[in-house]
Amino acid sequence: MATGIWLIGARGSVAVTGLVGAAALRAGLAEPLGCVTELPELRSPALPALADLVFGGHDVADTPLVKKAESLVAAGVLPAGITAALGDELAAAERELRPVPVAGTQADTARLIAADIEDFRRRHDLERVVVVNVASTEPAVAPHPGHTDPASLAEALASTDTVLPASSLNAYAAFTAGCPFVDFTPSTGTRLPALAELALQAGVPYAGNDGKTGETLVKSVLAPMFAMRHLRVRTWSGTNLLGGGDGATLADPAANAAKTASKQRVLSETLGYRPEGTSLIQYVDDIGDFKTAWDLITFSGFLGTTMRMDFTWHGCDSALAAPLVLDLARLTAAAHAAGRSGPLTELAFFFKDPLGDVPHALHEQWAALTGFVRGLSDV
Amino acid sequence: MATGIWLIGARGSVAVTGLVGAAALRAGLAEPLGCVTELPELRSPALPALADLVFGGHDVADTPLVKKAESLVAAGVLPAGITAALGDELAAAERELRPVPVAGTQADTARLIAADIEDFRRRHDLERVVVVNVASTEPAVAPHPGHTDPASLAEALASTDTVLPASSLNAYAAFTAGCPFVDFTPSTGTRLPALAELALQAGVPYAGNDGKTGETLVKSVLAPMFAMRHLRVRTWSGTNLLGGGDGATLADPAANAAKTASKQRVLSETLGYRPEGTSLIQYVDDIGDFKTAWDLITFSGFLGTTMRMDFTWHGCDSALAAPLVLDLARLTAAAHAAGRSGPLTELAFFFKDPLGDVPHALHEQWAALTGFVRGLSDV
Amino acid sequence: MATGIWLIGARGSVAVTGLVGAAALRAGLAEPLGCVTELPELRSPALPALADLVFGGHDVADTPLVKKAESLVAAGVLPAGITAALGDELAAAERELRPVPVAGTQADTARLIAADIEDFRRRHDLERVVVVNVASTEPAVAPHPGHTDPASLAEALASTDTVLPASSLNAYAAFTAGCPFVDFTPSTGTRLPALAELALQAGVPYAGNDGKTGETLVKSVLAPMFAMRHLRVRTWSGTNLLGGGDGATLADPAANAAKTASKQRVLSETLGYRPEGTSLIQYVDDIGDFKTAWDLITFSGFLGTTMRMDFTWHGCDSALAAPLVLDLARLTAAAHAAGRSGPLTELAFFFKDPLGDVPHALHEQWAALTGFVRGLSDV
Amino acid sequence: MATGIWLIGARGSVAVTGLVGAAALRAGLAEPLGCVTELPELRSPALPALADLVFGGHDVADTPLVKKAESLVAAGVLPAGITAALGDELAAAERELRPVPVAGTQADTARLIAADIEDFRRRHDLERVVVVNVASTEPAVAPHPGHTDPASLAEALASTDTVLPASSLNAYAAFTAGCPFVDFTPSTGTRLPALAELALQAGVPYAGNDGKTGETLVKSVLAPMFAMRHLRVRTWSGTNLLGGGDGATLADPAANAAKTASKQRVLSETLGYRPEGTSLIQYVDDIGDFKTAWDLITFSGFLGTTMRMDFTWHGCDSALAAPLVLDLARLTAAAHAAGRSGPLTELAFFFKDPLGDVPHALHEQWAALTGFVRGLSDV
Ligand SMILES: NC(=O)c1ccc[n+]([C@@H]2O[C@H](COP(=O)([O-])OP(=O)(O)OC[C@H]3O[C@@H](n4cnc5c(N)ncnc54)[C@H](O)[C@@H]3O)[C@@H](O)[C@H]2O)c1
C-alpha cells in the first residue's frame, strides 16, 4: 500500500535527487544502486515497495522542480535526458509541494504544517506519511525552558517566542500528526527532551541525525581497522571542500561547527581515545555537488614505528544521500507499522551522529540494521 | 610454560623485528602495539604469555642477528639504541639459530630439520614449538605425483627428486616433529593434499597464507563498505612500491604473480564480482622497508553517477608483520594445546590468502577470531 | 589565407576533438582554452588564423565523425549539444575524410596518399597543408637498409617489402607532396636518416614526437624545481591508468615500451642523473579518456634528510591534446611559410620526446617557443 | 675572509639546523644538498665560502644549542650522531649566543642589539655580519607615525612607545650597525617606509620575506605550467598540517593570517587572476617538523572540460629552510661587498612574499638570481 514521504526542503539537491531517482527506478530507467534496502540482506516484505512511495513536501524556496532537476543534470548529479523522460512524474510531484506556512505563533505554524501533511495523506489515501528533514543545516539552538517537556513546550509554542528551530518544529508537527520523523541533517531536530517524550506519547518512531555519505563513512570502517589491529592513531586530520547549496550554508561557522563536531565523533567512539586533528569544511563554489575530501592519518605500530595513510574521496553528495533518504523512509515506515515508537537506534548505519549510545563501527551498525530488518519480518 | 617459535628465515626482516620486539616487550621497553592478542577482546589465559616465547630458527643466510638488527635501526624499523639495550638477549637468540641442513634426499633433509627443532625443544624444555615460515617468497611449485597423499609423498621424498619447495618441506618436517605450522608467506606451504592429510594424521594445526599487512588490509574494510552501501566498484587498481629483501624477491615475476593474485582475491570475495584493475608490485630499492601503495577506486552510485576515491598507504612492512607473527604463534600454540588439528580457518584475519572458504571482510574475520579465542578459554 | 590540416587517424579521439573544437571556436561557442598560440605571448600575424584551418584526413576505421563525436560527448570530452550545434560543419568535414589507400608497393601507396592530400589542397585552394599524425601508436620499427638515405629508400619502397611503418610512410608521402609533417605520436615518424634528409631536400619542416599532455608535462616543471633547489631526487615512480582507443593500443607491451621510455627521458635530461623508478601504463577500460596518473617522488635535502611528494593527475587526454594539434599545425605552417626546413627543435614545448638535443625543462622550452614565434613575425 | 651570520631566533629549529649543518659541511660530514649557491650555475668566487661563515645571535629562549640539536635529531631533522661528532663546534657556537637585550626605550634596546653585533664582529675580526631573522612569526604590526621616515622613527623610538615589532627593531639595529639584513619570516621586518629609507642612507642591502620551502615552492612551478598551457585554474585549495615551534605560533590566527595571504599571492601573480580556494594552516603537534600539505587544483581546458590534480608534500621544514638561510647570508654579504644597498629584489627565488614588483614564477626568479650572481662576479 502507498506510503508518503513528506520532505522538508523538498526543492533542495538531496530531495530532488531522491524524488527524481525514485521515479526513474519506478520507470525502470536505472538500477537501485546506493539503496541499501535493495540489497539481498535487507530486502523484506515488511518494507513498502520503492514503487509505492509518494512524494510531497515543504520548501521556503520556489524554484520549480524541473528547473532544479535540470541544474542537477548540468552538474552531473542526474543523468542527461532524465527530465524529459520523467516529465509527467515531475509535474505530478510539483503539484504536491507547498510553501512553508507562516502564522503568528509557532503553535499555529505547526498546526498548518500538520494540516498540509494531513491533506497530502488524504489526497493519496496513504497508509502513513514519513516526514523527512532534508532542509538546510541550521545553527545550534539556544536553550529555552519550553524544551524540557511536552507541557512546557505546548505552552511556550503558544507564545510569540521563537521556541523551536525549524527542524524541531517540523518534528513537533510530524509527531502531533502521528507521523514518524527522520532527520537527515545535523540540525537539532528531535534532540530535545520535550520532543523525545512527545514521540513516545504519540507512539511514533524517529531516526537521525545527519546522513553519513562521505568522509565519515570511510572513517567508520578505517577507524575500526586501526583498532582491530592495535595500531594507535595519532593524527586524523580532514579537509572537506564542497560547493552547492549545503556548502554555502556550512560556510557559516555556526552551522559548520555542528557538522564538524559530528564528523570526528566516530573516531573517539571507535578508537576509545581522541587522536589529534580536526575535520574542516571549506566552501568552494566551483566544486559544486562533487565534494572532495582529503584525510591524513598517522599511526604508531610495533615498537612505536610511525606510519601514515591518506585518502581522497571525490563523491557526489546528493547521489550518495538520496538513496539513503529512500531507505530511511521505507525502514521508518515499516517500524511504525510494526508498532515501534521513540528513537530507532538500529538505524545508526545511516548517520554521522546517530541517536543513542550505539556503536560507530560500520560493521556493527550493519549487524544492528540487518537484525532490525529481520525483526520486522518476524512480526 | 615456555613455548618455542622456530622461524624459517630467522635472519630476515620480519623474523628479526619480531624477535627483537618480543625481547623489547619482555624488557618493558615498549607497549605491545600491533599485537592483536594484547587487545582486551583477545587477551586470554589460554594463550602463552608474550614473555614465555623462546626463539630459534633456520636461515640460508648467515648475517649476524645484531648486524641485521642494526640495519633495521638505520632503516627506521627498529628504534635507535635497541641493540645496545638488548645485547644479551640478542646474543642468546643468535645461539639458537642454525644453518639450513642439506642432505642427499629431501626425506633426509626433513629429518635434519626436525632434529634441529627437537634439539631446540629439549634444550629449553619447551611445552611445544610452533614453526613459522617467514622465509623469502618462492615461485609457484610444479605439480608432482608425490603431492597427492602422505604415502606417495614419503616415497617421493626418499628419491633424489626435488618434490617439495622449501616452504612445504618445512611444513612436512614440522608435522613429522609434531609441531604446528604457520605460513606467513605466499609460498606453497601446506597447500598440497598430502600435507593437509599429514597434519590431520599428526594431530597438529596449521595456519596461512601470506600475512595481511598493508594494501590488502585496507581493501578488506573498504570493499565491504562499498558492498554494504550498494555502491558498485568499477575499477580498483593498485601500485605497490617496495624495496627491502622481500621487494627484491618479488621483482621476480614468478614470485610476484603469486602475491599479486592473492592481493585481488579480497575484492571478488567481498564484492561478489571482479572489478577492473590489477594490483602491481614494483621493486624500488630506495623505498626500503617502508612500502608506499596507491590505490584508485572508481564506483557507481545512485542513477549511475560515477565517483572515486584513492588512498596512499605508507607502512613499515616489517613493523606491521612482526607483531602478527607473535600473535599467530600464540594462537596456534593455544589451538594445539586445545587439541585442534588441520587448518585454522578462524585465523583468516591475519592473511591475504586465507585457508578455507572463509569471509574476506575484516570484521567477519574479526568475529571468527574473537569466537575462536573465546572457544579456547572455554576449554 | 586558408591552411589545411591533413590528419592521419582522422576518426580518432584526438583528431575528432580537434576538428570539432576548431569548428566550435570558429562558431564562437567556446574560448580557446588549451590553445597556447592564443596566449598574448604567442599570438602572431605570422600564424594562420584558427578560423582559416580546413580539415581532411585518412583513417583505417570508418566510424562516422558524428558518431565518434557523440561518443566523445557521452564520455565528457565534448560538451553536450555540440554535435547538434555543428551539424553542417561536421557533415562538411566528413566529406573530406578518405580511407587509407592500399597498393602493391609502399611507393605506390605513398603516391596515393600524396594524391589524396593534393586533391584536398586543390579542392579548397589551400595555401599549404600540414600533415599531422594522430593515428594509433605503432610498435618500434625493425631496421631496414632502405632507412639510410633517400636513394636507398626510394629503391626499397618500390619492392614488395614493408620498409616503413605507417607513420613514416605518411611522413614520406607528406615530404614528397611538399607538405610539413607533425608527429604527435611516439611512433617512428620522421626519425629515420632517409626521411630527415628527404625533408631537407624537399625544403619542408617537421615536428615531433609524442604530444606532452599529462604526467610528463608535470614532470617537466617539477624536475627542474628539484634541480634548481639542489634537492636530490631518489625515486620517481609513476602509474598511468587509462582507457580509450589509445589505452587499448598501449596495453600492447611493444607499443607501451616506446611510450614508457619517452616518459622518463625528461628526468635524466633535467636532473642530470637517472632516479630510481619507472613510469607504468596500465589499460583500464572503465577509465576511458580521463587518465589518472599517480607519481611518487622521494628526495634528499640538507644533511641527507629524506622527504617525499606525490601527485595525482586526472586529465582528459583528448581535451589536452587537441588544442596542441591546432597549435602545432599553425606553427608548422608558419615555419614553412617562413622558409624553414628540417626539424623544428624550437617546438620541444609540445612533446614528450622532442627532436634534437634540446632542453626538457618546460620554461626553457617556453623560451625557445616564444623566441621562435617572435622570429617568425620578424620575417 | 670570514663573514658573520647573526641569527635572530638563534635557538630555533631553522637556526640550529643551519648552524649545525654548516659545521657538518665544513667537517666534510655531508654534501651541500639544498644549498643553491653550491650548484654549478651559482658557484662564484664573489660569495664567502661556506667554511668562512661564523655564527652568533640572539634568542629570547635559553635552551642550550646541544639540547635543541638533540631534539632535532630525535625528530629526524638532523642525522643521528651529529651532536657527538660536532661537540666542539657546538660549544663554540653556544658561546656566541646572547639573550635579547631589554632597555627602557626601543632606541636603547636597538643600541644594545647593535652593540652585541659589533662585539661579535670584533671578536672574530669579521669582514661583515649579515643579520638574519629566523625568529617566531609576529602578528601584523599596528600603524604608527614613526613608521614614515627615519627622522620620525628616531624620535618615536626614543619615547616609551612600542613603535616597532621585534623583526623591524632588529632590522633597524642592523642598519644602524651597517649590517645587511635578511628576513626569512613573514613578519614586518624591513617593510616600513622609514626602514627602507634608512637602509639606503646606511648603504646596506636587505632581502625578504618569508622563506619559500614547501607548498608555495611547488605552486611557483605548477601555476606557470597552467598559464603556459592556457589552462584556466578554477580552484586551488591547500591545507598545511604542521607542528613544531613555528606551527604553534601559526596556530594564532593573527600570525597565521600574514602567512596565509603570502601563500596565495603566487597564484594571482603568475596566473593573472585569482582562482577560488584558500591555503589553510593547521597546527597538529604530532606532525612535528615534517609538514604535510595537500593541494587540490581544478582547471578547465579545451571546450571547458574540467580536470584536476592534487599533490601532497611531506617536507622537513627546517631541512628545507636552513640551507636557504646559508645561501641568503652568502648572497647578501656578496651584494654588500659589491656596494649594493636597498632591496635585493633579485633574491625573490627564496621567498614566498618577495620584495618589489617581481615575477613569481620560479624559473623567472631563477633567471634573475643567476643574473645577479653573474653580475657580482663581473665586479
Ligand atoms: N548531501 C549529503 O550528502 C548530505 C549528507 C548529510 C546531511 N545532509 C544534509 O541534508 C540537507 C540538505 O542538503 P542539500 O544538499 O539538499 O541542501 P540544499 O541547500 O540543496 O537544499 C536545502 C533546501 O532546504 C530548503 N529550506 C531551507 N530552510 C527551510 C525551511 N525552514 N523549511 C523548508 N525548507 C527549507 C532550501 O530552500 C533548500 O531548497 C542539509 O542540511 C545537509 O547538511 C546532506
Ligand SMILES: NC(=O)c1ccc[n+]([C@@H]2O[C@H](COP(=O)([O-])OP(=O)(O)OC[C@H]3O[C@@H](n4cnc5c(N)ncnc54)[C@H](O)[C@@H]3O)[C@@H](O)[C@H]2O)c1
Ligand atoms: N613484511 C610484510 O609485511 C609481509 C607481509 C606478508 C608476507 N610477508 C612474507 O614474509 C616473508 C619474509 O619477508 P621479509 O621482509 O622478512 O623478507 P627478507 O628477505 O628480509 O627475509 C627472508 C629471509 O629468508 C631467508 N631464506 C630464504 N630462503 C630460505 C630457506 N629456504 N630457508 C630458510 N631461510 C631462507 C633469507 O635468507 C632471509 O633472511 C616473505 O615471504 C614475505 O613475502 C611479509
Ligand SMILES: NC(=O)c1ccc[n+]([C@@H]2O[C@H](COP(=O)([O-])OP(=O)(O)OC[C@H]3O[C@@H](n4cnc5c(N)ncnc54)[C@H](O)[C@@H]3O)[C@@H](O)[C@H]2O)c1
Ligand atoms: N591524447 C593524448 O593526450 C596524446 C598524447 C600524446 C600522444 N598521443 C598519441 O596520439 C595518437 C592518437 O591518440 P587517440 O587517443 O586519438 O587514439 P585513438 O585510438 O582514439 O585514434 C587513433 C586513430 O588512428 C586510426 N589509425 C590507426 N592506424 C592508422 C593508420 N595506419 N592510418 C590511418 N589511421 C589509422 C584509428 O583507426 C583511430 O581512429 C596516439 O598515437 C597517441 O599515443 C595522444
Ligand SMILES: NC(=O)c1ccc[n+]([C@@H]2O[C@H](COP(=O)([O-])OP(=O)(O)OC[C@H]3O[C@@H](n4cnc5c(N)ncnc54)[C@H](O)[C@@H]3O)[C@@H](O)[C@H]2O)c1
Ligand atoms: N622552516 C621553514 O620552512 C620556514 C619557512 C619560511 C619561514 N619560516 C620562518 O622562520 C621562522 C623560524 O621558524 P622555526 O621553525 O625555526 O621556529 P622556532 O619556533 O623553532 O624558532 C623561533 C625562535 O625564535 C625565538 N624568538 C622568538 N621571538 C624572538 C625575539 N623577539 N627575538 C629573538 N628570538 C626570538 C624563539 O625563542 C625560537 O627559539 C618563523 O618565523 C617561520 O615562520 C620558516
Ligand code: NA
Ligand atoms: Na592521495
Ligand code: NA
Ligand atoms: Na595524493
